[in-house]
Amino acid sequence: MEPTEPDIVDLAPGDPALERDVAPLIRVLRPQLTPAAFTAFAAEAQAQGLVFTAAYGDGGACLAVAGHRVLATSRGRLLFVDDLVTAPAARSSGVGGLLFAALAERARRAGCVRIELDSGTANHGAHRFYHAHRMAVTALHFGLEV
Incomplete structure (x- = not known):
């Protein structure tokens, strides 16, 4: 039997699937994000407009998730992806690409001019994924611990 395409769903605040x-x-x-820290982060970030979108495969396994939000910026309206992660066992299966395509469609429907995200400088696997999905390195992100 052929595997079916994953179900892409948004998870509402308080949904038990978040935890x-x-x-x-x-x-x-x-x-470094403990379970309690995740709960606090998710509640605060969802109140700020963060949406968690998950890809579920056959049998109900969560294969990938993205946290994203639409932002109005001086560069135009954009869909900012805070986090995009595929379960290690599901990597290279295409599910990350399907989730990314769903985000791109949402960005178009929301009137966004582009998708933006930050990726750690040492996360070379993610960089290959983003380049394969036609993303360009367009800026450097600077940070200062306070």
Whole structure:
């Protein structure tokens, strides 16, 4: 039997799937984020407009997740992706590309001029993925711990 295309769904604030499905994947990308810190982050960020969109495969497994929001900037309206992560066992299966395509469609429907995201300088696998999906390096992101 052929695997079906993943279901792409948004998870509302308070949805139990945030803790059960999204948090473990986000912590793959951000291991310092404890379960309690994820809960606090998710509540605050969703109140600021963050949307968690997850890709579910056969059997209900969460295969990938993106946290994103639409921002109005002086560069135009954009869809900013805070986090995009695919479960390690699902990498190179195409699910990340399907989720990325869903984000691009949302950006178009929202009147965005582009998708933007930050990627850690050492995350070369992610860089290959973004370049393969026609993303260009357009800026440097600077940070200062305070």
